[in-house]
Amino acid sequence: MGLRIALIASARFPVREPFAGGLEAHTWALARALTSRGHHVGLFAAPGSDPTLHLHELPVGTVTLSSAARADISMPHPVWMAEHHAYLQLMLDLARDGNQQFDIVHNNSLHYLPVAMAAAVPLPVVTTLHTPPTPWLESAIQTQDPCPVTFAAVSTHTAHAWQASVPAARVVRNGVDTRLWSQGPGGNDLVWSGRIVPEKGPHLAVEAARKAGFALRLAGPVGDERYFTEYVKPLLGDGIDYVGHLNQHRLAQLVGSAAAVLVTPCWDEPYGLVVAEALACGTPVCGFDRGALREILTSACGRLAPADDVAALADLLPETVQLDRGAARKRAEEFCSLESMAGSYSALYEELLG
Structure with a gap:
């Protein structure tokens, strides 16, 4: 009952x-x-x-x-x-x-x-x-x-x-619902998703993607208009696109079509739901080693750079995109379903x- x-x-x-x-x-x-x-x-x-x-x-x-x-x-x-x-x-x-x-x-x-x-x-x-x-x-x-x-x-x-x-x-x-966040085919570009606020650091994701030579798509609600206008919007263009605030189905498709997901917290992330969503889509994660991210990620499905070190994050991207998508999906099913x-x-x- x-x-x-x-x-x-x-x-x-x-x-x-x-x-x-x-x-x-x-x-x-x-x-x-x-x-x-x-x-x-x-x-x-x-x-x-x-x-x-x-x-x-x-x-x-x-x-x-x-x-x-x-x-x-x-x-x-x-x-x-x-x-x-x-x-x-x-x-x-x-x-x-x-x-x-x-x-x-x-x-x-x-x-x-x-x-x-x-x-x-x-x-x-x-x-x-x-x-x-x-x-x-x-x-x-x-x-x-x-x-x-x-x-x-x-x-x-x-x-x-x-x-x-x-x-x-x-x-x-x-x-995360591993039926909704299903394994995708991957692709060539990177994705960053979340609330567009300073503590989530999307501007740092842009810097890392550019240093590593990857295109990047940003998705999420603009939670801080001033931050978006002053720090994110000027970085758009030349392979960096803001695709808007998506529902879960469209976001899962976006994440599943990415080569890797960037996670760039500027605070100690209490959990990191975007990490679990990425893994469920079979997409490896490259992020800053802050908060609980190291509890979710293993060497089979992600890489972590020292906090706020954009250059180190960029250096880790080429090996991150080569990680096995099946291993990422398996981690989600076993650890964060x-x-x-x-x-x-x-x-x-x-x-x-x-």
């Missing part, structure tokens, strides 16, 4: 294609995978999310503040206030009668309130740690000793980063429910 799962998503962006980022793509895939395993998933997400999911829209934007409150010097940014109100209302609703609708709560958002208010909810609460430690979340964890939340980290690297405040986080790595992730979360839910 399936479980009734309340899956809490980010309120910032809708959970629908084309996805704003890896968190939304992960939440969408997890909801579908859990449903396919026979669970009933109620997804609490931003308005405009995929209606094919069992969607409960978070009440983002319903707070009405007086002119006096808005003029107060402590007034935060309106977006922050709207998210705070939405999660506050959700957690109060779950505290009131959540056990009549659900068996377990899985918090897949980055907000602090589902953790801070977990003790008021008459259900086990699981929270996935998708990022390095944040002050808001660490504060929420410390409000109760012990914290009643069970934590899962998306990588060993992320679990270690949280060790000071969450010493016993489980590791449940993000998975959606089925494995959903199975691990299902086992965790069952454990917590006894």
Whole structure:
């Protein structure tokens, strides 16, 4: 018999294609995978999310503040206030009668309130740690000793980063749908995909591709217009193309037709969903050795250069494109499949429910 799962998503962006980022793509895939395993998933997400999911829209934007409150010097940014109100209302609703609708709560958002208010909810609460430690979340964890939340980290690297405040986080790595992200034929060009923001470093991917003599296609949502205009757009042309914000099907085709995928984080990547997507398409990866990337890649399917070393990254590209595409696909199937992730979360839910 399936479980009734309340899956809490980010309120910032809708959970629908084309996805704003890896968190939304992960939440969408997890909801579908859990449903396919026979669970009933109620997804609490931003308005405009995929209606094919069992969607409960978070009440983002319903707070009405007086002119006096808005003029107060402590007034935060309106977006922050709207998210705070939405999660506050959700957690109060779950505290009131959540056990009549659900068996377990899985918090897949980055907000602090589902953790801070977990003790008021008459259900086990699981929270996935998708990022390095944040002050808001660490504060929420410390409000109760012990914290009643069970934590899962998306990588060993992320679990270690949280060790000071969450010493016993489980590791449940993000998975990708290996049916959707199917093995492609490869090609001659490189691909970079992700949110176009400074911390993802697409301008460094362009530099490395040019140094190594490869054409490069960039894909993803522009998350920072100023960065795109000043640092990425001037680099376009002469074999460097921005192909836009693609849905998963078109992105999988693009990645599958690449000789290699470049991954150029300028921060310690907590997981690296684009790496798993590339491997599932049979496309080897060449990236910076930051965060959790070395947990996913092996010498059979990728190469890692020292962080921020564009010249070293470029030097590794000729051997990266010669790696066996079948080995890359096999790594995805064995290490980062959606089925494995959903199975691990299902086992965790069952454990917590006894």
